[in-house]
Amino acid sequence: MIMRRSFNMTKTIIGYPRIGEHRELKFATQKYFKHQITQAELQTTAQQLRAKNWNTIQQAGIDQIPTGDFSFFDTTLDTAKLLNIVPKRYQDLGLNDLDEYFALARGYQGETGDVKALPMKKWFNTNYHYLTPEFDADTQIKVGDWQLFDQFKEAKAQGINARPTLVGPYTLLRLSRLLDGKKTSDFVDDLIKAYTEILNQLADLGAEWIQIDEPALVYDQSAEDLALFKQLYQPILAAKGDLKVLAQTYFGDVRDSYTTLLALDFDGLGLDFNEGRDANLQSLSEYGFPADKTLFAGVINGKNIWRTNYKQALALLQQLPKEAVLSTSTSLLHVPYTTQNETKIAPKELQYLAFAQEKLQELADLDAIREAGVDAPAYQKNQALFATPRYEENAALNAKIAALKPEDYTRLPKRAERLAQQAKVLNLPPLPLTTIGSFPQTAAVRKNRAQLRKGEITEQQYTEFNHAEVRRWLKIQEDLGLDVLVHGEFERNDMVEYFGENFAGFRFTENGWVQSYGTRGVKPPIIWGDVSRTHPITVAETVYAQSQTDHVVKGMLTGPVTILNWSFPRADVPAKLSTEQIALALADEVLDLEKHGIKVIQIDEPALRENLPLRKKDWYSKYLDWAVPAFRLTAAKVQPTTQIHTHMCYSEFQDIIGAIDALDADVISFEASRADLTLLDVLHDTHFETHVGPGVYDIHSPRVPSVDEIVSTIHKILARIPEDHVWINPDCGLKTREEPETIASLKNMAEATRLVRKERHESQSTIQ
Numbered sequence: 001m002i003m004r005r006s007f008n009m010t011k012t013i014i015g016y017p018r019i020g021e022h023r024e025l026k027f028a029t030q031k032y033f034k035h036q037i038t039q040a041e042l043q044t045t046a047q048q049l050r051a052k053n054w055n056t057i058q059q060a061g062i063d064q065i066p067t068g069d070f071s072f073f074d075t076t077l078d079t080a081k082l083l084n085i086v087p088k089r090y091q092d093l094g095l096n097d098l099d100e101y102f103a104l105a106r107g108y109q110g111e112t113g114d115v116k117a118l119p120m121k122k123w124f125n126t127n128y129h130y131l132t133p134e135f136d137a138d139t140q141i142k143v144g145d146w147q148l149f150d151q152f153k154e155a156k157a158q159g160i161n162a163r164p165t166l167v168g169p170y171t172l173l174r175l176s177r178l179l180d181g182k183k184t185s186d187f188v189d190d191l192i193k194a195y196t197e198i199l200n201q202l203a204d205l206g207a208e209w210i211q212i213d214e215p216a217l218v219y220d221q222s223a224e225d226l227a228l229f230k231q232l233y234q235p236i237l238a239a240k241g242d243l244k245v246l247a248q249t250y251f252g253d254v255r256d257s258y259t260t261l262l263a264l265d266f267d268g269l270g271l272d273f274n275e276g277r278d279a280n281l282q283s284l285s286e287y288g289f290p291a292d293k294t295l296f297a298g299v300i301n302g303k304n305i306w307r308t309n310y311k312q313a314l315a316l317l318q319q320l321p322k323e324a325v326l327s328t329s330t331s332l333l334h335v336p337y338t339t340q341n342e343t344k345i346a347p348k349e350l351q352y353l354a355f356a357q358e359k360l361q362e363l364a365d366l367d368a369i370r371e372a373g374v375d376a377p378a379y380q381k382n383q384a385l386f387a388t389p390r391y392e393e394n395a396a397l398n399a400k401i402a403a404l405k406p407e408d409y410t411r412l413p414k415r416a417e418r419l420a421q422q423a424k425v426l427n428l429p430p431l432p433l434t435t436i437g438s439f440p441q442t443a444a445v446r447k448n449r450a451q452l453r454k455g456e457i458t459e460q461q462y463t464e465f466n467h468a469e470v471r472r473w474l475k476i477q478e479d480l481g482l483d484v485l486v487h488g489e490f491e492r493n494d495m496v497e498y499f500g501e502n503f504a505g506f507r508f509t510e511n512g513w514v515q516s517y518g519t520r521g522v523k524p525p526i527i528w529g530d531v532s533r534t535h536p537i538t539v540a541e542t543v544y545a546q547s548q549t550d551h552v553v554k555g556m557l558t559g560p561v562t563i564l565n566w567s568f569p570r571a572d573v574p575a576k577l578s579t580e581q582i583a584l585a586l587a588d589e590v591l592d593l594e595k596h597g598i599k600v601i602q603i604d605e606p607a608l609r610e611n612l613p614l615r616k617k618d619w620y621s622k623y624l625d626w627a628v629p630a631f632r633l634t635a636a637k638v639q640p641t642t643q644i645h646t647h648m649c650y651s652e653f654q655d656i657i658g659a660i661d662a663l664d665a666d667v668i669s670f671e672a673s674r675a676d677l678t679l680l681d682v683l684h685d686t687h688f689e690t691h692v693g694p695g696v697y698d699i700h701s702p703r704v705p706s707v708d709e710i711v712s713t714i715h716k717i718l719a720r721i722p723e724d725h726v727w728i729n730p731d732c733g734l735k736t737r738e739e740p741e742t743i744a745s746l747k748n749m750a751e752a753t754r755l756v757r758k759e760r761h762e763s764q765s766t767i768q
């Protein structure tokens with residue numbers, strides 16, 4: 001029997017979703033962007049959402065509630081703004097605080113200037129994005145008044161002594177870009193001063209605890225990294241007074257910084273016992289956990305939606321200090337609000353799921369169970385659930401997977417030979433123009449889908465509307481002078497959810513929204529059991545589009561790794577197995593498209609990089625060694641003349657460039673413009689074989705790039721890559737954009753390409 005603890009704090013969470021149970025924040029923010037509501041109205045919505053969250057968390061019996069997890073866009077950007085890490089070009093716009101913040105996040109094109117947004121990157125191994133702060137010669141770190149203090153005071157007015165949270169100096173430095181030749185060391189003193197001031201201000205306001213997020217500790221740490229961490233924290237912690245400081249980590253383990261963390265004067269240490277489980281337990285058993293610190297034990301999975309098996313959780317708790325505060329492994333930002341709004345999943349199945357609100361209850365249950373043991377009613381109920389199997393195995397499918405051979409993963413002949421054959425069939429001009437797949441998901445397109453969902457229109461009416469959109473956009477693409485056309489993805493709510501809805505073995509939600517970036521959300525489908533294809537999915541729409549134009553129409557699929565990463569995966573089988581099942585399902589779809597005359601097929605893998613293990617030594621052995629073959633499985637059986645494209649957002653793949661080439665696609669398009677095309681040097685130096693379309697403008701922002709700007713980007717590309725390897729396209733799909741800015745941008749892209757073609761080929765063509 002576990003002893004009763006005298007400690008009064010027993011359970012907490014790292015953070016809660018903020019978009020609103022029904023995406024209230026998204027809708028209010030978008031209205032604000034369109035000048036349909038005032039800033040005061042937006043602030044009121046935000047305040048109501050915070051109050052509601054705090055109330056929910058408090059009602060569930062969580063004894064320490066975080067603040068500062070609310071954000072109008074991103075909490076890394078909030079921390080940068082709080083510290084005045086705002087590049088001069090944004091300050092020069094002379095906007096009010098909130099508008100300046102949105103200018104950093106989305107770019108600004110208006111009366112007082114024209115600036116791009118800060119680069120957006122994937123937050124560790126998640127589908128959430130943070131904005132990359134920039135430190136440069138003008139950076140003057142000082143503590144301003146942005147969110148943190150006000151949110152603490154607001155909670156206090158609601159009777160809650162909250163634990164304010166912010167991104168720590170070490171992670172901030174590690175995730176930021178340093179420009180103008182600046183070094184990390186140039187900012188250490190100012191950061192120490194600023195964080196010290198934040199701690200003091202919060203203490204003055206009456207805070208007892210503060211949570212400083214340092215997830216960057218879960219990456220591999222060098223001796224210099226750890227020295228920097230100590231250099232930052234020794235003085236900050238020396239000045240903390242009575243305020244208690246929690247160093248919070250997540251997404252992995254702190255194997256290389258554990259003793260450093262213990263040696264520093266932190267009052268609490270937040271460790272992830274989900275993704276970081278084994279190595280964190282190992283550290284605990286090797287070095288112990290000091291009695292004068294509090295362990296915040298991330299025992300409830302913050303990233304997945306499966307109900308916790310209390311038997312396993314109890315076994316874990318028994319390995320932790322009994323005074324540990326129970327917490328989530330990550331912020332609950334990564335899961336939807338509640339299963340209570342799901343009416344379409346059978347109640348029998350719904351009980352296996354726990355979203356954010358249900359996870360609060362799980363924390364309460366576990367707290368009770370560690371007191372009462374296996375006799376606790378919650379434990380008994382939970383074990384009864386896990387005694388019944390959730391689904392039936394597809395044994396034939398799994399036998400087929402077990403029997404796969406190397407040739408099933410190998411496309412013949414070799415790429416250079418295929419590309420030569422494809423060039424003859426496709427007959428494209430130099431620097432072929434294309435787009436990434438989706439066109440604007442306008443209000444009308446979404447309304448059409450919503451009406452079908454509500455039964456207000458027939459399937460036929462639904463399809464007729466989409467076909468009209470396809471025809472309209474084929475004409476726009478032809479008029480713009482694009483070479484390889486797309487149908488526009490109007491029938492898809494989302495590139496992953498759509499396939500989840502069509503494959504067997506998935507479940508999907510009505511309200512399971514999770515923030516991806518800013519106002520953008522996804523409803524990740526749930527991989528429930530073994531996945532298979534029961535019918536052709538994209539063939540009808542693609543073939544329809546191809547029948548309406550003489551240009552080549554590119555078929556559009558989402559790749560197996562991305563479908564896996566952007567779904568909620570199973571916890572009962574390795575990710576590899578689900579990915580292979582999805583790959584086989586997609587392979588049938590690819591062959592069906594080919595059979596129906598589709599000559600170019602794009603298989604998107606934007607999430608390939610995101611799931612790369614955070615520890616380098618695991619990159620291949622635990623991931624790429626099966627993820628790359630899974631992609632190859634989807635396209636291995638097509639004819640040499642069928643051109644396979646893939647697409648990846650986020651250009652951070654310099655260090656896995658070999659694996660990208662090994663996907664053995666014929667052409668890849670990728671995001672490059674926000675990151676200043678740094679990848680080009682790598683492609684050049686490694687003699688990258690796959691033909692490439694480095695995105696020539698950023699689609700995550702409404703800003704329209706000029707012709708000159710794009711010409712100069714194309715010049716940069718051609719300085720590094722042979723012209724006959726290069727395609728011209730935007731960074732990513734255009735679904736989030738409005739129609740006028742989309743057409744204006746594509747027009748400039750096409751115009752810029754024609755100028756460059758002329759510049760390079762005019763002399764030749766007149767000679768001929």
Ligand SMILES: Nc1nc2c(c(=O)[nH]1)N[C@@H](CNc1ccc(C(=O)N[C@@H](CCC(=O)N[C@@H](CCC(=O)N[C@@H](CCC(=O)O)C(=O)O)C(=O)O)C(=O)O)cc1)CN2
Pocket residue numbers: 127441443445446449450492493494495496497516517519520521522523566606649735736
């Ligand atoms: N899964 C996924 N992850 C991704 C990406 C992606 O495309 N998919 N792209 C990258 C960037 N992330 C993104 C994430 C989301 C969106 C996006 O456009 N999301 C849409 C939702 C798309 C969607 O599922 N729409 C549904 C539901 C729309 C809806 O709620 N309709 C309302 C009406 C309100 C409305 O007009 O939205 C209703 O039916 O009542 C549909 O069209 O059917 C949004 O937040 O607005 C874009 C990029 C990285 N990760």
Ligand code: MET
Pocket residue numbers: 436437438495556604606647649732733734735
């Ligand atoms: C996030 S990658 C998006 C690829 C998809 N084909 C689109 O154009 O929207």
Ligand SMILES: [Zn+2]
Pocket residue numbers: 436606647648649731732733
């Ligand atoms: Zn993309």
